[in-house]
Amino acid sequence: MMQFDVAVYGADAVLPDSRHISDILIKNGRITAILKHTGRKPAARRIIDARGKTALSGVVDPHVHFKLPAGNIVTADDFVSGSLSALAGGVTTVLDFTTQGAGTPLAGGIASRLEEMKGALHCDYALHCVIPSWKKLRRPGEQMRRAALRGVTSFKMFMIYESRGMRADDADLYQALLASKSCGALVCLHAESDTIINHLIAVHRGEGARGHARSRPDFTEWEAVGRALVWAEAAKAGVYFVHLSAGRSAEIIGAARARGIQAMGETCPQYLTLDDSIFSRKNGHYYATCPQVKTRKDSAGLWRGLREGAISTVGTDSCTFNTAQKNRWGGDFTKIPYGMPGVETALPLLYTRGVLGGKISLVELSRLMSANPAKAMGLYPRKGALIKGADADIVLFDPRFSKAVDWRKMQSNCDWNPYQGLKLKGWPETVLLRGVVVVEGGAPVKGAPKGRFTPCGRPTFV
Numbered sequence: 016m017m018q019f020d021v022a023v024y025g026a027d028a029v030l031p032d033s034r035h036i037s038d039i040l041i042k043n044g045r046i047t048a049i050l051k052h053t054g055r056k057p058a059a060r061r062i063i064d065a066r067g068k069t070a071l072s073g074v075v076d077p078h079v080h081f082k083l084p085a086g087n088i089v090t091a092d093d094f095v096s097g098s099l100s101a102l103a104g105g106v107t108t109v110l111d112f113t114t115q116g117a118g119t120p121l122a123g124g125i126a127s128r129l130e131e132m133k134g135a136l137h138c139d140y141a142l143h144c145v146i147p148s149w150k151k152l153r154r155p156g157e158q159m160r161r162a163a164l165r166g167v168t169s170f171k172m173f174m175i176y177e178s179r180g181m182r183a184d185d186a187d188l189y190q191a192l193l194a195s196k197s198c199g200a201l202v203c204l205h206a207e208s209d210t211i212i213n214h215l216i217a218v219h220r221g222e223g224a225r226g227h228a229r230s231r232p233d234f235t236e237w238e239a240v241g242r243a244l245v246w247a248e249a250a251k252a253g254v255y256f257v258h259l260s261a262g263r264s265a266e267i268i269g270a271a272r273a274r275g276i277q278a279m280g281e282t283c284p285q286y287l288t289l290d291d292s293i294f295s296r297k298n299g300h301y302y303a304t305c306p307q308v309k310t311r312k313d314s315a316g317l318w319r320g321l322r323e324g325a326i327s328t329v330g331t332d333s334c335t336f337n338t339a340q341k342n343r344w345g346g347d348f349t350k351i352p353y354g355m356p357g358v359e360t361a362l363p364l365l366y367t368r369g370v371l372g373g374k375i376s377l378v379e380l381s382r383l384m385s386a387n388p389a390k391a392m393g394l395y396p397r398k399g400a401l402i403k404g405a406d407a408d409i410v411l412f413d414p415r416f417s418k419a420v421d422w423r424k425m426q427s428n429c430d431w432n433p434y435q436g437l438k439l440k441g442w443p444e445t446v447l448l449r450g451v452v453v454v455e456g457g458a459p460v461k462g463a464p465k466g467r468f469t470p471c472g473r474p475t476f477v
């Protein structure tokens with residue numbers, strides 16, 4: 016009788032606070048022990064020789080949009096290609112969003128999105144509930160409480176999109192923050208200043224892809240961040256800012272945290288590694304996102320935020336539109352579908368630019384991409400760390416191996432990539448999902464079991 020199902024043998028394991036050459040022992044999909052590697056053969060049915068490889072806890076991406084309807088189109092990545100793309104990128108758990116309209120009960124939005132996702136994703140998944148309109152819901156606080164009992168504990172609201180009827184005003188935010196606090200949930204905010212952006216869009220319309228950048232200068236983000244922090248402080252509630260793109264947002268959140276406000280920030284690889292010169296490229300409109308990529312100075316500020324703890328997580332905001340979808344803009348930046356692929360390249364980008372670039376350590380990378388998002392969204396300790404008892408979601412990569420980004424060889428359905436041709440290290444070679452090998456030799460294993468819905472518990476401040 017073998018004591019364990021799988022042993023990951025001799026890996027340089029990135030543990031919550033340190034790195035050790037370890038044997039990771041797995042039984043029934045969970046990590047049963049992490050032992051110091053001695054060279055003795057573990058009693059396991061399958062031994063994965065990981066000597067010379069780095070082992071990370073599977074990445075938890077707190078922000079993806081697969082199969083997202085946007086006007087009369089849908090993202091190029093659906094749940095199948097999106098989740099295969101995730102696994103190939105070492106992301107074993109994703110959080111997607113509900114898509115119900117204003118006034119639809121939250122429970123209905125959650126049930127229908129979960130029905131769409133069921134059996135479709137190859138990685139594990141959880142769900143954020145979007146609140147398109149606080150005012151149009153009957154007893155929204157009570158609806159939040161019920162959703163939280165069903166494992167949906169984070170609620171996304173928008174400070175922009177008045178024109179789509181989706182803008183949360185200050186009173187909505189304040190009430191939602193109070194309600195989230197009383198039921199142990201978390202408000203996730205898209206913080207941008209609506210009326211100023213609308214004004215600047217009108218001013219810069221007709222200026223092509225550059226106009227997109229000019230219409231959303233950094234203050235259109237950090238003004239909204241600062242304002243929302245006032246309501247969070249007043250409500251004594253935690254708050255989570257999605258996809259931060261401005262360096263000054265990180266500064267403001269850092270200062271708020273120092274005053275005891277439970278504010279968390281998320282940034283994305285595109286804001287850390289690209290700058291607004293992309294909008295002058297021939298296909299500059301491909302890079303349009305919301306918010307948009309800002310300046311080199313902003314990237315530097317966001318890296319500092321990650322290092323100093325003002326920013327808690329890295330999410331990808333993967334929202335893939337292909338060239339045909341992007342090319343329908345006709346020179347008008349307001350007509351570009353906003354979003355880019357990202358989930359498949361996030362780990363190699365953060366490893367190469369962050370760890371090898373000397374900005375963060377490997378332990379910090381794992382904290383920012385796995386433990387912290389899992390904690391913030393209430394998935395910890397089941398997800399997010401190589402610890403005893405956790406799901407055996409493990410990423411192995413060869414630190415010497417490097418490869419250029421090439422959309423033609425990726426799992427994503429997208430026919431372009433923002434990092435095309437960029438040489439990166441940190442590409443996952445083997446990925447285990449709950450103890451089962453789902454990626455081997457960098458490619459998804461055919462016929463591997465599908466992902467599961469992972470209910471979120473109470474979000475924790477990180």
Ligand SMILES: [Zn+2]
Pocket residue numbers: 078080258332334
């Ligand atoms: Zn998003």
